[in-house]
Amino acid sequence: MSLDAKIPEGPLDQKWTLHKNTIDLVNPANKRHIDVIVVGTGLAGGAAAASLAEMGYNVSAFCYQDSPRRAHSIAAQGGINAAKNYQNDGDSVYRLFYDTIKGGDYRSREANVYRLAEVSANIIDQCVAQGVPFAREYGGLLDNRSFGGVLVSRTFYAKGQTGQQLLLGAYSAMSRQIAKGKIKMYNRHEMLDLVVVDGKARGIIARNLVTGEVSRHSAHAVVLASGGYGNVFFLSTNAMGSNVTAAWKAHKKGAYFANPCFTQIHPTCIPRSGDHQSKLTLMSESLRNDGRIWVPKKKEDAEAIREGRLKPTELAEEDRDYYLERRYPAFGNLVPRDVASRAAKERCDAGYGVNPTGEAVYLDFAAAIERYGNEKATVLGLDNPSKEEIRRMGEEVIESKYGNLFQMYEKIVDENPYKTPMMIYPAVHYTMGGIWVDYNLMTTIPGCYATGEANFSDHGANRLGASALMQGLADGYFVLPYTIGEYLADEIRTGPIPIDTAEFDEAENAVNERIAKLLTINGSKPVDYFHKRLGLVMWNEVGMSRNAEGLSRAMDEMNQIKEEFWSDVKVPGTADSFNQELEKAGRVADLIELGILMAKDALVREESCGGHFREESVETSGEQEGEAKRDDENFKFVSAWEWTGDSREAQLHKEDLVFENVELKQRSYK
């Protein structure tokens, strides 16, 4: 099958408008006869469910959590971008588009990214109308801040809880439709298969996680908004339940999986403290607005700090290496995430890490506290304020901006970040790859759509800060509600989709057989044992730095893990009850297969690009010496993988990326 992205004709800045003007519409009376299933209720799924229901479609929404309000979008801290130019610092739709394309290392689609930038301003208006309490200035207007990789302040935020506030906005819009009976909500339900009838997505098989009941749900279209798959690394900033199952099942039924190896490693996470660790915690990137990142200049100082003989506050200014400011003077501490992450790993690998395991760098707020304290003293007209007074006033300003993040850090690390610099280290955070979709967000299975982090199209090889929330809500509120009309307009005479057909029988039987198989292996190792082993291989060989030999080895090792899993996993309990180990077992089995595909994809991509550094592809001379080397001539494409029965045998399809409006440049942040 050839990949047709269905990008509309016309100039870039008119494509979306022209497309909307010509797309098929469904008459309101007919919408009442059309059913849509939405899987996942985070920003993308929640917004889509609310919007589709409001338009008049009958929506069934599914989430594995006990309430849609707990989807993992809730944990996004920093903010959401929008080209409002409220700060009059020269922002525009084009600049947001350009920053996103460049930040993604030119591996995303021009048309999709431009549309994202275009609708971004509407998102803010919509959320404010819903009562989302964004940060405001004293004049009553909205406040903004900057994020990595950009030179303007276009990020709207609600302290360090932007994701929560936006999700509650979408959840409240959903709640309104649930009360009206337009959305039927299935909490604590997990999609375990996609049902395809005559080549079209016609429903899902879901398991009620409380009773274990496996049930059939039919619809005219299925929207997958099931998030990312970072948990393939075991340790990540994703919620514990985040998984790839819904997307993977669709992949096995014919949806191509695009760019699976594009993983975002986020630079500002709380470092790992030991083997007991189940989860990593992110500290918002917004901290890099005010924090300066450094490690000791001398190895002996780093060693003394690691052994507790020296405190970071005792180290003189000239003995500190502010390595981002040194290497990237134009962007400094605000370089994009992939650059900041790689630079931190490079310093730690070279022996300058500052925590006991040597896997941490400092994020220091002392200079900002002093600067803000002095500003405050000037505003208040204080003569000769004492150092303590300045410090106190400065700390107050920092607290008002990042208070909850500082509190969270203190609870986890047991150190006061106002008094001693925070420690941070990169961690797996977001996956840019996902199900392949065309401009209408439809997958290679007609009638099956993918939105938000579950699709691949907008972030390229690296995601800029504050653009995940933007994409989730753009897809859910403003893109899918239009584009799905093109497909559903042909469905108005279809009538309800029956569930007593051979296709539903087959899918349900397969689900039941797999559950039975997981419960009867009765081996010797818990699910977590396999998940941790998988994560270790992924982090070591398919993480920030990769090479051909390691990737081949990783595929073999993961295949071994897969075989052992299916012969030696121990899943206690029964199928007809609340069984969290059974849930986890199904998800880990899918993550193992995905891991193999990620390694395969990384092996094919013989270039350094975005979040991943291919050791064979590095700049050897000039100003960019030692930096990642992208290869546009050979790799300016999306890799879209087709399932053929085994991840190792997946078939590659290429979608060439066409850039008509931007010139592909070396990403330089110097």
Next chain:
Amino acid sequence: MNLTLKVWRQKNARSTGKMETYEVKGISPDSSFLEMMDELNNDLIEKGEDPVAFDHDCREGICGSCSMHINGEAHGPDRLVTTCQLHMRKFNDGDTIYIEPWRAKPFPVIKDLVVDRTAFDRIIQSGGFVSVNTSGNTTDANAIPIEKENADKAFDAATCIGCGACVAACKNASAMLFVSAKVSQLALLPQGQVEREERVLNMVDQMDDEGFGNCSNTGACEVQCPKGISLDNIARMNREYAAAMAAKGEK
């Protein structure tokens, strides 16, 4: 650290539960409480026993899933944290720790430490929103300036994560802190004005219908709220409710 755990085990909503005793050994003081529970569960699975079911997800203190009563306190002894952010360094080697589900009639136990909190969803569905279409055709976000003081108060109320600790902490199993947080957020913002009276009346009615008790005036909810939601919100909700009732009478 070595600890003795007394854990509430209950097979499902229909069965009776009881406390079981477990020993866990070699727990790192840097572990979170939930990571300690993971260790317990791995031991149980290896022994062929049923692991303890508990709700948890983000493990970053924000999703509101984790709902454990620890030594009689919602989310345990530390203040302003969820259970996932409670660390074992807050306990002593050799401690005995009691772990129970939220106890409230409107939160029936599903299994072990997992309870059903969908009553909260139904309260929100009764009016905890602004009725604006998701069309993107609203006014420009800066067209309605909001006083910073009000915006900040609305934000503070909006930080509620819906975990249910307030209900669990209250001897009347009152949901007033939760409901009042949403009522306050929207009552303080210009966007929430149109439906202000209807909202508070509907939400309070729904709260009563779900079987939550009245405010006990003891303030335990505020003390045990992981997000520091203030009792001021309850006072504001009471005023809103009284005003809405009076207005309804006039109409």
